[in-house]
Amino acid sequence: MRLRVSLAGAVTAALISLNASAQADCGQVTITEMNWASGAVVTAVSSFLLEQGYGCQVKKVPTSTVPALTSLAETGKPDILTEIWPAVADVYFTLEKQGKLVRVGNVLSDGGQDGWWVPKYLVEQHPEAATLAGIMAHPEWVGGQFNNGPSGWGGRVSSDNLIKAFELEQHGIKVFNHGSGETLAASLASAYESKKPWFGYYWAPTGLLGKYPMVSVDMGPLDADKAKCNARIDCATPGKTSWPTATVLTTMSRAFHDSHPDIVALMSKVSFTNTQMGELLAWQESNKATADETAAYFLTQHKRVWQAWVSDEAGRKLDAIIQ
Amino acid sequence: MSGYNAVFESLGLQGWCSAGTQGGPVTLAQLLAKAKANQAGAGEGSLPFPSLDALNSACPAIPRTRDMTSAIEHGFLTVRDGLKVVLDPLTQPLSWLLELSLKVVDLVPWWLMILALLALTWWLSRSLRITALAGSILLALGLVDHLHYALQTMAIVFTCTLICILAGLPIGILMSRSERFKSAALPVLDMLQTLPSFVYLIPLIFLFSVTEPKLYGIAIILYAIVPVVRLTDLGIRQVDGSVGEAAESFGMSGWQRLTSVELPLALPSIMAGVNQTIMMALSMVVIASLVSAPGLGVLVLRGINNLELGVGLVAGLAIVLLAIAFDRVTKASMARLSAQSKGYNP
Numbered sequence: 001m002r003l004r005v006s007l008a009g010a011v012t013a014a015l016i017s018l019n020a021s022a023q024a025d026c027g028q029v030t031i032t033e034m035n036w037a038s039g040a041v042v043t044a045v046s047s048f049l050l051e052q053g054y055g056c057q058v059k060k061v062p063t064s065t066v067p068a069l070t071s072l073a074e075t076g077k078p079d080i081l082t083e084i085w086p087a088v089a090d091v092y093f094t095l096e097k098q099g100k101l102v103r104v105g106n107v108l109s110d111g112g113q114d115g116w117w118v119p120k121y122l123v124e125q126h127p128e129a130a131t132l133a134g135i136m137a138h139p140e141w142v143g144g145q146f147n148n149g150p151s152g153w154g155g156r157v158s159s160d161n162l163i164k165a166f167e168l169e170q171h172g173i174k175v176f177n178h179g180s181g182e183t184l185a186a187s188l189a190s191a192y193e194s195k196k197p198w199f200g201y202y203w204a205p206t207g208l209l210g211k212y213p214m215v216s217v218d219m220g221p222l223d224a225d226k227a228k229c230n231a232r233i234d235c236a237t238p239g240k241t242s243w244p245t246a247t248v249l250t251t252m253s254r255a256f257h258d259s260h261p262d263i264v265a266l267m268s269k270v271s272f273t274n275t276q277m278g279e280l281l282a283w284q285e286s287n288k289a290t291a292d293e294t295a296a297y298f299l300t301q302h303k304r305v306w307q308a309w310v311s312d313e314a315g316r317k318l319d320a321i322i323q
Numbered sequence: 324m325s326g327y328n329a330v331f332e333s334l335g336l337q338g339w340c341s342a343g344t345q346g347g348p349v350t351l352a353q354l355l356a357k358a359k360a361n362q363a364g365a366g367e368g369s370l371p372f373p374s375l376d377a378l379n380s381a382c383p384a385i386p387r388t389r390d391m392t393s394a395i396e397h398g399f400l401t402v403r404d405g406l407k408v409v410l411d412p413l414t415q416p417l418s419w420l421l422e423l424s425l426k427v428v429d430l431v432p433w434w435l436m437i438l439a440l441l442a443l444t445w446w447l448s449r450s451l452r453i454t455a456l457a458g459s460i461l462l463a464l465g466l467v468d469h470l471h472y473a474l475q476t477m478a479i480v481f482t483c484t485l486i487c488i489l490a491g492l493p494i495g496i497l498m499s500r501s502e503r504f505k506s507a508a509l510p511v512l513d514m515l516q517t518l519p520s521f522v523y524l525i526p527l528i529f530l531f532s533v534t535e536p537k538l539y540g541i542a543i544i545l546y547a548i549v550p551v552v553r554l555t556d557l558g559i560r561q562v563d564g565s566v567g568e569a570a571e572s573f574g575m576s577g578w579q580r581l582t583s584v585e586l587p588l589a590l591p592s593i594m595a596g597v598n599q600t601i602m603m604a605l606s607m608v609v610i611a612s613l614v615s616a617p618g619l620g621v622l623v624l625r626g627i628n629n630l631e632l633g634v635g636l637v638a639g640l641a642i643v644l645l646a647i648a649f650d651r652v653t654k655a656s657m658a659r660l661s662a663q664s665k666g667y668n669p
Contacts, residue, residue, distance in 0.1 A: 179615040
């Protein structure tokens with residue numbers, strides 16, 4: 001009896017110590033998978049590096065900016081939030097000030113580029129269409145229509161305020177509010193394929209802008225204060241300005257940040273330029289690939305880029321897997 | 324590497340297989356599997372399900388599943404231009420009707436609109452209780468600044484229901500006449516009812532411009548036409564055979580039999596179909612807003628996208644109130660019609 005108890009105790013102790021040693025490795029990590037193309041690619045790459053290089057058990061959480069920040073504020077999970085665009089969600093700055101989350105790095109080093117775009121062939125036809133003044137003087141060049149983004153997009157709030165400030169509708173340009181990002185993308189793609197005029201809001205880095213050369217319309221000089229007001233839905237005095245570059249961050253919950261310094265070191269280095277991301281997304285479009293496959297393409301084709309991100313030990317483990 | 328390599332080798336198809344292209348995206352899982360296979364030399368005996376992808380990894384000449392889906396897309400894009408030539412003029416009246424009804428909602432002052440709707444409710448139901456219900460719903464919606472959105476949704480639902488009835492009745496009548504047509508139409512109706520609306524939105528977005536109302540009009544009609552068709556067919560088939568024979572013996576032609584005997588007797592069933600069509604059109608409101616339809620769906624989407632619980636809930640409740648109003652009104656008019664038709668039965 002005593003032998004059996006001590007045997008059971010020894011087995012349990014062994015199991016617990018095994019578990020503990022596995023957890024000391026890295027343990028369970030929850031990471032957001034944003035519901036847009038570049039976000040999904042970043043998450044696929046990061047979770048592969050975490051799993052194979054650092055021995056973490058990664059759980060991907062499909063979500064978007066506002067729900068992810070809300071979840072972090074309320075529950076402290078998910079651990080890693082990728083591709084947060086703080087300009088879209090004021091709540092980010094509140095959470096940062098409260099210390100609930102920690103900014104770890106700029107995942108899109110060039111920042112996001114919002115803007116009002118026209119196709120390149122339109123500018124070749126009418127060079128003045130590259131400026132907003134030119135478009136407002138000749139609304140027929142852009143088909144008399146502005147394609148606005150769907151509600152929920154940060155760029156929609158700014159666009160709405162800019163439309164008011166520049167008085168687009170009074171200059172004969174009808175504003176069409178798309179119901180979803182998909183129809184906005186479809187309208188751009190179908191206009192480009194038939195070489196028809198198009199004018200509307202879009203953002204980079206995206207596969208669409210990687211695939212179809214577009215020109216960002218010159219809206220005058222940048223006024224940072226006006227741009228900040230325009231980004232708020234309750235802005236009393238929308239102002240004329242061009243678009244600021246949006247910082248795009250990787251953030252972590254405070255608890256995770258403090259307990260996993262090696263992962264902080266990795267995620268602070270994970271970063272793509274807009275050219276790199278644009279190339280990846282254009283490849284994804286033309287090969288009809290999933291985010292998973294795009295990540296595999298990136299990891300095999302751009303070894304030198306990601307090898308600079310990982311620690312030496314992780315780099316050795318990953319080298320064995322990725323030829 | 325899998326057991327299928329051995330299968331193809333033994334069949335002597337190596338030459339044909341290696342003529343195929345192998346390239347294209349690999350998944351992370353395949354990357355890992357390749358690494359493990361290189362280390363352990365394992366997997367040569369494994370036999371996964373002989374899917375296109377599994378066979379392709381053994382024999383590159385066999386197309387992958389993604390090639391099949393690309394081929395479908397390619398095929399559709401090839402016929403698209405021809406389809407557009409046929410479909411655009413056919414569907415243009417729908418665009419005009421929708422634009423007209425939305426313009427009416429924009430231009431007519433609110434009090435005239437509410438009075439007109441109450442008059443319509445009274446004419447259909449002849450019930451003070453139901454007219455009061457409709458009136459209180461409209462006033463409640465107006466109180467929370469949802470009246471304009473609700474009227475836009477009503478305009479879209481009414482227009483699409485009208486087209487559904489105009490198109491669905493003849494199809495239902497044809498189905499009741501011909502067994503062969505019915506067996507051909509039934510799978511189509513099943514597909515329209517169960518295929519997720521997003522799935523047939525995709526080809527619609529390719530076919531029609533996203534800025535035109537007919538895009539969401541067609542999506543709503545395709546989804547909502549099914550009850551009218553099915554219940555018209557059911558109603559006519561359920562008309563007592565002896566009544567039809569009696570009509571024939573009186574010297575009525577087929578057309579006269581249809582319009583004077585069968586349709587009036589099938590009217591309760593047809594009205595049930597119209598009721599269900601209105602309900603299904605209303606349930607499509609949010610999906611229609613995804614393709615830029617105005618109305619209450621826009622508010623629901625705003626609530627979903629911005630995580631504004633209150634906005635989404637209130638807009639959703641407004642849709643429910645509209646559904647209740649439509650349901651009561653059409654049921655009351657059905658009751659009136661069936662009471663009348665019962666009066667004609669010997």
